[in-house]
Amino acid sequence: MRRLACKPFALALLAFTVPAACAADWMQLPQWEADLDTRLVSSDGQKSFVNGGLGTLRYDHTQSGLRLGRARLALSEALGEVWSLRLDASAWGDNDRNPLDLTEAYLQFRPYPFAGYRFRLKAGVFHAPLSLENRAAGWESPYTLSYSAINTWLGEELRTIGVEGQLDWLGTRSGRGFDLALTGGLFGWNDPAGTVIATRGFNLSDRQTTLFGRVGSSNSSPLKPIELFHEIDNRPGYYAGVEGRYFDRIVVRVLHYDNRADPAAFDSAIGKFAWQTHFNSVGVRAEGAGGWTAIVQWLDGQTYTDPQGEDIKWPFRARFALVSRQLGNHRLSIRYDSFTVDTESEDGDGAQHGHAWTAAYVFEPDMHWPDMKWKITLEWLRVTSDAYYRADELGTPRLATETQVQLAVRFALGPLAR
Amino acid sequence: MFQIRCIITAWVALSGLLKAAGALAATLVVAVQTSDGRPLAGAVLTVHALSGSEHPAAPVNAVMDQVERAFVPDLLVIPAGSTVEFPNSDSVSHQIYSFSAAKKFQLPLYRGKRYPPVRFDQVGFVTLGCNIHDPMLAYVVVTDAPYFGRTDSRGSWSVEVPRGTYRVTVWHPRMRESAELGREMTAGDTDRTAVTVRLTKPLQPAPLESGHSWDAY
Numbered sequence: 001m002r003r004l005a006c007k008p009f010a011l012a013l014l015a016f017t018v019p020a021a022c023a024a025d026w027m028q029l030p031q032w033e034a035d036l037d038t039r040l041v042s043s044d045g046q047k048s049f050v051n052g053g054l055g056t057l058r059y060d061h062t063q064s065g066l067r068l069g070r071a072r073l074a075l076s077e078a079l080g081e082v083w084s085l086r087l088d089a090s091a092w093g094d095n096d097r098n099p100l101d102l103t104e105a106y107l108q109f110r111p112y113p114f115a116g117y118r119f120r121l122k123a124g125v126f127h128a129p130l131s132l133e134n135r136a137a138g139w140e141s142p143y144t145l146s147y148s149a150i151n152t153w154l155g156e157e158l159r160t161i162g163v164e165g166q167l168d169w170l171g172t173r174s175g176r177g178f179d180l181a182l183t184g185g186l187f188g189w190n191d192p193a194g195t196v197i198a199t200r201g202f203n204l205s206d207r208q209t210t211l212f213g214r215v216g217s218s219n220s221s222p223l224k225p226i227e228l229f230h231e232i233d234n235r236p237g238y239y240a241g242v243e244g245r246y247f248d249r250i251v252v253r254v255l256h257y258d259n260r261a262d263p264a265a266f267d268s269a270i271g272k273f274a275w276q277t278h279f280n281s282v283g284v285r286a287e288g289a290g291g292w293t294a295i296v297q298w299l300d301g302q303t304y305t306d307p308q309g310e311d312i313k314w315p316f317r318a319r320f321a322l323v324s325r326q327l328g329n330h331r332l333s334i335r336y337d338s339f340t341v342d343t344e345s346e347d348g349d350g351a352q353h354g355h356a357w358t359a360a361y362v363f364e365p366d367m368h369w370p371d372m373k374w375k376i377t378l379e380w381l382r383v384t385s386d387a388y389y390r391a392d393e394l395g396t397p398r399l400a401t402e403t404q405v406q407l408a409v410r411f412a413l414g415p416l417a418r
Numbered sequence: 419m420f421q422i423r424c425i426i427t428a429w430v431a432l433s434g435l436l437k438a439a440g441a442l443a444a445t446l447v448v449a450v451q452t453s454d455g456r457p458l459a460g461a462v463l464t465v466h467a468l469s470g471s472e473h474p475a476a477p478v479n480a481v482m483d484q485v486e487r488a489f490v491p492d493l494l495v496i497p498a499g500s501t502v503e504f505p506n507s508d509s510v511s512h513q514i515y516s517f518s519a520a521k522k523f524q525l526p527l528y529r530g531k532r533y534p535p536v537r538f539d540q541v542g543f544v545t546l547g548c549n550i551h552d553p554m555l556a557y558v559v560v561t562d563a564p565y566f567g568r569t570d571s572r573g574s575w576s577v578e579v580p581r582g583t584y585r586v587t588v589w590h591p592r593m594r595e596s597a598e599l600g601r602e603m604t605a606g607d608t609d610r611t612a613v614t615v616r617l618t619k620p621l622q623p624a625p626l627e628s629g630h631s632w633d634a635y
Contacts, residue, residue: 031510078511081526112515112524112549127635137634172555173517173545177622248553249623287626371509415509418487418632 030077033137033416037069038409039145045402046390049200050094050207052220054390056354056383057404058146058205068093069145069408070206071100072138074416082111088138092207095217101210103139104159116174120166125211128160128239129183130255132285132295133322137416139208143293143333144360145379145406146204148320150281150299150339155208156215157196157228158257162187162236172247181243183255191232191261194275194303198314199223201352201387202339222393232274233265251285263306277303279316291326314350315342331362339385349392354385373412380405444605447576447612448586450569453620457573461590462495464563468583468602474498474562479535481505482546482556484512489546489556493591498562501535513549520544520560543589553633555625557591581605586613594619 045060047053053060059067071091078084088104106124127139131151136142139155147155164185171178196215200223209215209228216225241255261274279301287293300317317340324333337356343349360379367373384401391398412418450461466472477499483490484506494502506512506529514525520542525533527550538544538560548554559566569575587600594617601613 078527081513110549112513113517113547115517118549129635131635135635136632139635142632170547173547175543175545247623248626289624289626291627 030075031415032076033072033074033412033414035070035072035074035138035410035412035417037071039067039069040407041065041067041404042406043402043404045404046396046400049196049203049205049215049223050217052216052223052225054200054223054387054394055400055402056201056203056356056385057381057402058203058207059404059406069406069410070138073100074137074414076416079107082109084108084110090138090208090210092210094207095219096210096213097218098210098212101213103208103210105211113168113170113173116170118168118170120168122160122164123162125159125161126164127154128158128164128185128255128257129166129241129243129253130154130158130257130281130283132251132253132283132297133320137418140206142362143295143322143324143331144335144358145377145408146206146358146381146404148297148318148322148335148358149202149204149337149356150297150318150320152203152205153197153299153318156205157190157193157209159190159209159211159229160185160187160239161189161211161229172245177247179245181245183239183241183243185239186236187238187259188234188236189229189231190237190259191265191274192226192228192230192272193259193261194277194305194314195226195228195272197316197341198275198303198305198343198350199226199389201341201350201385201389202316202318202354204337204356204358204381204383227270227272230267230270230272232267232272233262235260235262237261249287251283253281253283255281257281257301263304263311264309266307273305273307275303275305277301291331293322293324293326295322295324296320312349313344315344316340329364329366331360331364333360333362334358337383343388347392348388351388352385354383354387356381356383358382371413371415371417373410373417375408375410375412377408377410378406379408442580443578444581444608445576445578445610446565446584446586446603446605447574447610448569448588448601448603449572449574449612449614450588450590451573451614451616453617455616457569457571458590458617458621459569459571459573460493461569461573461575461588462493462559463567463569463575464495464559464561464587464589465565465577465579466563466585466587467579468585470580470582472564475564475566477501479503482558483507484548484554487548487551487554489554492556493559493568494557495559495561495566495568496538497566498541498560499537499539500560501537502558503531503535504533505531511550512554514546515549516544516546518542518544521558559589563587579605586615588615588617590617590621592622592624593617594622 043059045057046055048060109121169180214225237259239257258278261276263276265274283297320337322335335358340353450458475497544558546556
């Protein structure tokens with residue numbers, strides 16, 4: 001059984017390192033943050049992908065009302081001078097396997113820069129450096145509640161369970177106008193990545209799959225829940241990317257990802273084939289005077305499985321453009337998403353295409369107490385999509401337009417709250 | 419009566435001395451403009467004497483705090499031999515570094531006032547960063563000039579100097595000019611000598627006001 005062998009290892013590492021940290025004279029109490037995000041939801045969405053349906057929203061028409069958006073606890077502990085440990089755990093308020101589970105847990109090595117260069121190393125469970133939208137703590141977006149289709153998918157199906165190295169050239173600290181970074185990651189335990197995109201397609205949500213969790217709940221129907229963090233073929237995947245920054249104004253990220261899964265490999269213990277998934281992503285974020293921000297991201301790839309020589313491929317591509325403006329404590333954002341899953345199946349299995357508009361208003365009141373933040377967000381989201389499986393699996397029309405309005409009140413407490 | 423006469427005599431003598439001293443001093447007024455002619459606030463000006471001898475300004479003990487994940491102030495101009503204390507008023511730890519030639523140093527992870535002040539002996543420009551929070555950026559300008567300062571919101575700065583010839587040098591963290599930008603000024607017969615220095619290239623973009631304090635990825 002090739003279940004996530006690193007999980008007990010990570011916990012053992014944690015159990016070992018924290019007392020070690022406690023013993024040292026540079027010990028400081030772990031820095032922490034606790035967030036509670038509650039939602040008032042109105043949705044006409046079809047049965048949500050969270051409950052085994054083919055709706056593209058997190059909340060469907062049966063879930064309007066008061067909901068838990070996310071409860072989150074984050075810890076950051078310095079382990080000596082250049083090592084640190086980060087843990088990020090969340091509860092999403094649905095019937096996942098564990099009520100509270102990890103979204104990220106990693107050790108970071110961050111030595112001092114030397115002659116303008118700095119090397120960084122992460123080991124554990126974390127998000128690959130792909131999103132320019134999900135830049136806030138907890139991999140949240142400061143612009144909207146629901147992530148773009150691209151970043152929803154990345155949060156759902158991908159997680160680096162392995163190591164990542166980054167070499168920075170700190171030009172802005174050397175009198176230049178830009179910084180450069182080269183990133184490379186080596187990972188395992190992500191062979192089912194691609195399953196969701198081929199069976200449910202893209203959706204727009206802010207629910208990240210947890211390390212021990214799954215997409216879909218225990219009572220998912222008709223689509224069964226999908227577990228994503230398994231090693232099936234014992235072949236590590238990799239990613240490699242470049243990031244350029246022009247001062248704090250423009251960020252460009254380019255990354256190639258390939259989980260290098262053997263599409264014919266099968267794990268009888270969990271009854272799953274591996275999905276060979278690879279893609280390229282390009283993103284640009286530009287920020288200007290007057291509080292303006294613009295983000296665009298393209299993602300183009302393919303997932304492929306080969307059960308008993310069936311050799312089925314699903315090319316997919318998605319893109320979004322977001323424009324946002326901050327005026328004092330207020331922020332207005334609008335985003336357009338477009339997404340497509342093609343199929344090489346003659347019947348059209350798994351084909352999906354659609355687009356979405358998102359508009360959000362965020363208000364962050366000034367706080368007179370340190371380490372305490374309030375955030376109020378109102379978001380309107382409309383997704384129009386055409387999905388083959390709606391007709392094939394559910395017997396409903398392929399085309400659907402779903403609308404979701406959320407009012408979120410988020411309270412964050414702790415030294416890391418910001 | 420004799421006492422009053424003495425006081426009057428001393429007052430007249432003192433006035434004469436002050437007048438004589440005044441006759442030896444002049445005011446240098448420097449205006450700094452961007453390449454498109456707008457006043458540039460916060461530009462650093464250093465003044466060296468080209469004639470006669472000069473004495474560098476006396477060292478000082480300065481403070482650069484860290485508040486809300488930013489250096490406060492984000493630029494200090496200090497005479498060589500000065501010290502700077504770097505307290506951390508945030509509830510999160512910072513880790514200060516510089517790999518600038520004029521002063522390479524690190525302050526390991528800390529909160530509060532943990533370390534003694536750092537001494538800056540070598541003249542030059544020092545760029546500071548935090549190894550935990552990359553958006554944090556600050557500068558320390560170390561000078562051996564007898565006179566220095568920064569332009570006000572109108573892009574202007576003035577200083578009283580003995581009569582003579584001086585070289586005024588302009589620096590700003592956002593300047594693109596690679597060569598030194600300066601002017602010669604002669605404080606001669608007039609009490610006030612003014613010069614306007616205009617940058618030759620557009621400024622680099624200013625740090626965003628909105629900041630990136632919530633940036634975590």
